Amino acid sequence: MNRTQKQSRFAIACLKAVAGFVVLILAFLIGYIFITGLPNVSWHFLTSPAKAFNAGGGIWIQLFNSFYLLVLAMIISLPIALGAAIYLNEYATDNWFTAAIKTSIEILSSLPSVVVGLFGFLLFVVQFNYGFSILSGALTLTIFNLPLLTRNIEDSLANVSDDQRQGGLGLGLSKYETIIHIVVPASLPGIISGIILCSGRVFGEAAALIYTAGQSAPALNFMDWNPFNIDSPLSPLRPAETLAVHIWKINSEGIMPDLTQVSSGSAAVLVLAILIFNLSARFVGRKVFERMTSVK
Amino acid sequence: MIMENQKLAKQLMKKSKTARYERFGxxxxxxxxxxIMAIVLGIIVFVASKGLGTFFKDGISFKDFFTGTLWNPGTKTPSGQQAVGALPMIVGSFLVTxxxxxxxxxxxxxxxxxxxxxxxxxxxxxxxxxxxxxxxxPSVVYGFIGLSVVVPFVRNTFGGSGFGILSGTFVLFVMILPTIVSMTVDSLKGVPKFYRQASLALGATKWQTIWKVVLRAATPGILTAVVFGMARAFGEALAVQMVIGNAALMPQNLTSPASTLTSVLTAGMGxxxxxxxxxxxxxxxxxxxxVMSLFFNLVVHMIGRKGAFKK
Amino acid sequence: MQNTTELNNKPKRFIYDFNPEETEITMQTKDLEIYYGKNLAMHNADLKFKKNTITALIGPSGSGKSTFLRSLNRMNDGIATVKGEILYQGVNINQPKIDVYEVRRRIGMVFQRPNPFAKSIYDNVTFALQRRGVHDKKTLDRVVETTLKQAAVWDQVKDSLNKSALSLSGGQAQRVCIARALAVQPDVLLLDEPASALDPVSTQQLETTLRELKKDYTIIIVTHNMQQAARLSDYTVFFNMGEAIEYNKTRKVFTRPKVQMTDDYVSGNFG
Structure with a gap:
């Protein structure tokens, strides 16, 4: 074996080691989070409210807030992202206007989430006077979510064969009808995967929320589902610390005695939720596709 | 026959519901x-007008802001100026990035x-x-692991409190790794197959092919990936804030408590x-x-324009 | 020597003309010019299409036959620039005032690859009607049955109308697509190589279907398959290089072509 071949062998061995190292990092991260965290996760932990000064607090309200904010943000951002994606993929022609729009979406997607959060703070919390609230948080998360969701939907639309559009147009349907009733349903598996993936990202986001949804989770009255009452879980104007914000908050200034247990437990729940989002994104999309192509 | 034609022409020229629906959609x-475009413009305008207030409303000079090393807004420096020197945070942000x-x-x-x-x-x-x-x-989870694993590790290995640039670097290293990997993969996949075949056919080893042909051809894409990674690192807030120590001081060494733009922002805004x-x-x-985020975008654009693959 | 003379005596183009007194013309093109950007893709194509006949458009790929076909129901809008007149029952439909959606409803189209929507078979057929405000269940049921029967696929799918149309075989899917086009009651049917993705058996069934449909519709079909054109059509147009070279009764085009180029093409000596 000559020198260059030896060199090649050695380099490739190094590459394998590097790749292995990256897998190890992830294994360590996931392992650490679950091994230290899951023992602290109990039914009681998931279903009882947090305690600021004593041990034995849970994360129920934070968990609820996270999901509530996620759902609201998705409801607001989905029609906007869908509309934007439709225009970009179906109508936009190659001109300066399209280029400007694409650039602004790129800018938005690479903006630090803390900047988005500060903008939300300025506009929703201060200017619109919504205060630290679910509403401010959901609107800010919408801004955070829009670029990625738009791109995901755009990609799914682009994957639909042009034959489908031709089919609709050939029947005398308008382009828009064709898009809404034929192209979008045909791209549903991709769109759903995209929504779930984005949900995972939104669910774990904290920096955009600390100055919009706030850092406190006041007690909620789970018997009262009237959104106009301030201690109703559905009230859009109450402050709502999410699970991700909770982890940051207690690690920065928490003083409860079981701080480590609570934060490792919270982190485990958060990562578990994200893992579920990630795995189901593949699974659900495929299932939807199977349903669409087979017997109803 | 002509009558019929006119009737048909009329039917065909009536603006149908479908046409109106199309315009509406x-x-x-x-x-x-x-x-979305308005939101992006809104963010830029709002943050810029607020951010420029320091200079135009409060009369702080750009020089003091960008070169001053004492950050304690509201108080004065020993020499009598407002203590709004942002250099420690700027240096901190660039260093970790x-x-x-x-x-x-x-x-x-x-x-x-x-x-x-x-x-x-x-x-x-x-x-x-x-x-x-x-x-x-999520970045808070990276921050949490940074706090409970990386900081003690740095403390035990290098001494000090463990909080500081080094811990921030380690945490960001893992956070931007996947970003750079996936974008690099995309650009490597964009290198045409015949580049590799041609190189191997000339008798180059696999490694020579990778090193001299594939990576060379994919360089613009890899650069883009790295810039994206840096943009993510520069803008990352909570994970860094949790491990960097949050002392608005010029970093003395990699293990002394420091701060970044994002860490001071998240800790201070409230x-x-x-x-x-x-x-x-x-x-x-x-x-x-x-501005830095816009700058990273610009760099990516410039690399893209220069290094686009000609097929 | 004699060959050359004969060749020179043959015309460069031949376009059959109908006796306007005796025949009803459903579609006609006049001074048609189609451009892709600045490139002229089609000219010299003043053709008439007789009611209740099948006209086949043949020619090598790139000859412009599909481009021509797609112009007839304005499917080239936004893709190519079409100049000249396209008369549908005497009305020029190639003008801005015309409602393109109504045009396409009356001049239906079936495409090269079967393109059923990701919906049930029932919804595939009735979808366009529903969008036009027809929601009466009885009417829709009747349309589904008639059109699927017309398209000769009723017996195969009548028990699975709620099944996704994406699960159908190519031949069945293509015929559901024909039923779908028929459901909006067009009177012209444009088919763009409808059998090119089908196996021989499905192709034969499709041809039988089209022969049946001729009674009620004017059919114009693009095909790359000369046997198919010969078997199926009453008239044939041969296109080449963006021009209609020869238009005549099918039998004549295939047995005694008037233009040498057509002769070369149908006898396989082309190129």
Missing amino acids: RLLSLSALLL ILAALLSTPFAIGTAVYMTEISPKRGAKILQPVTELLVGI NTVMGSLQNDALWSLALVLL
Whole structure:
């Protein structure tokens, strides 16, 4: 074996080691989070409210807030992202206007989430006077979510064969009808995967929320589902610390005695939720596709 | 016959419901797009107008802001100026970003090369999901692990409190790794197959092919990936804030408590009153963040324009 | 020597003309010019299409036959620039005032690859009607049955109308697509190589279907398959290089072509 071949062998061995190292990092991260965290996760932990000064607090309200904010943000951002994606993929022609729009979406997607959060703070919390609230948080998360969701939907639309559009147009349907009733349903598996993936990202986001949804989770009255009452879980104007914000908050200034247990437990729940989002994104999309192509 | 024709012509010329619906739908989707554009403009205008207030309303000079090393807005420096020197945070942000990128890039390229050139099968089956999961882990969780693993590790190995640039670098290293990996993979996949075949046919070893042909051809894409990674590192707030120590001081060494633009912002925004100098100064930091983010975008665009693959 | 003379005596183009007194013309093109950007893709194509006949458009790929076909129901809008007149029952439909959606409803189209929507078979057929405000269940049921019968696929799918149309075989899917086009009651049917993705058996069934449909519709079909054109059509147009070279009764085009180029093409000596 000559020198260059030896060199090649050695380099490739190094590459394998590097790749292995990256897998190890992830294994360590996931392992650490679950091994230290899951023992602290109990039914009681998931279903009882947090305690600021004593041990034995849970994360129920934070968990609820996270999901509530996620759902609201998705409801607001989905029609906007869908509309934007439709225009970009179906109508936009190659001109300066399209280029400007694409650039602004790129800018938005690479903006630090803390900047988005500060903008939300300025506009929703201060200017619109919504205060630290679910509403401010959901609107800010919408801004955070829009670029990625738009791109995901755009990609799914682009994957639909042009034959489908031709089919609709050939029947005398308008382009828009064709898009809404034929192209979008045909791209549903991709769109759903995209929504779930984005949900995972939104669910774990904290920096955009600390100055919009706030850092406190006041007690909620789970018997009262009237959104106009301030201690109703559905009230859009109450402050709502999410699970991700909770982890940051207690690690920065928490003083409860079981701080480590609570934060490792919270982190485990958060990562578990994200893992579920990630795995189901593949699974659900495929299932939807199977349903669409087979017997109803 | 002519009568019939006119009747048909009339029917065909009537603007149908479908045509109106089309116009409505097109307008609707366009307005969604314009809304996004307005938001982006809004963010830039709002943050800029707030951030510039420090200089134009409160009369702080750019020089003091960008070169001053004492950060304690509301108080004065020994020489009598307002203590709004943002240099420690700017240095902190750049340091963690550059160090993390330096550390991450070789690992990321190595992993990406493994995924595309050496074992595409295992790459798709194991490393692809691994990078996706790494991207998916929320930054507070990285911060939490940084706090409970990296900081003690740095403390035990290098001494000091463990909080500081080094811990921030380690945390960011893992956070930007998947970003760089997945984008590098894309650009390696963009290198045409016949480049590799031609090189191997000339008798080059696999490694020579990778090193001299594939990586060379994919360089613009890899650069873009690294810039994206740096943009992510520069803008990352909570994970860094949790491990860097949050002392608005010029970093003395890699293990002394320091701060970044984002860490001061997240820690400070809640404790200031809107409109005060303390608050305005924070918005100036946000503006620096925003401008840097725009700058990273510009760089990516420029690389893209120069290095686009000609097929 | 004699060959050359004969060749020179043959015309460069031949376009059959109908006796306007005796025949009813459903579609006609006049001074048609189609441009892709600045490139002229089609000219010299003043053709008439007789009611209740099948006209086949043949020619090598790139000859412009599909481009021509797609112009007839304005499917080239936004893709190509079409100049000249396209008369549908005497009305020029190639003008801005015309409602293109109504045009396409009356001049239906079936495409090269079967393109059923990701919906049930029932919804595939009735979808366009529903969008036009027809929601009466009885009417829709009747349309589904008639059109699927017309398209000769009723017996195969009548028990699975709620099944996704994506699960159908190519031949069945294509015929559901024909039923779908028929459901909006067009009187012209344009088919763009409808059998090119089908197996021989499905192709034969499709041809039988089209022969049946001729009674009620004017059919114009693009095909790359000369046997198919010969078997199926009453008239044939041969296109080449963006021009209609020869238009005549099918039998004549295939047995005694008037233009040498057509002769070369149908006898396989082309190129």
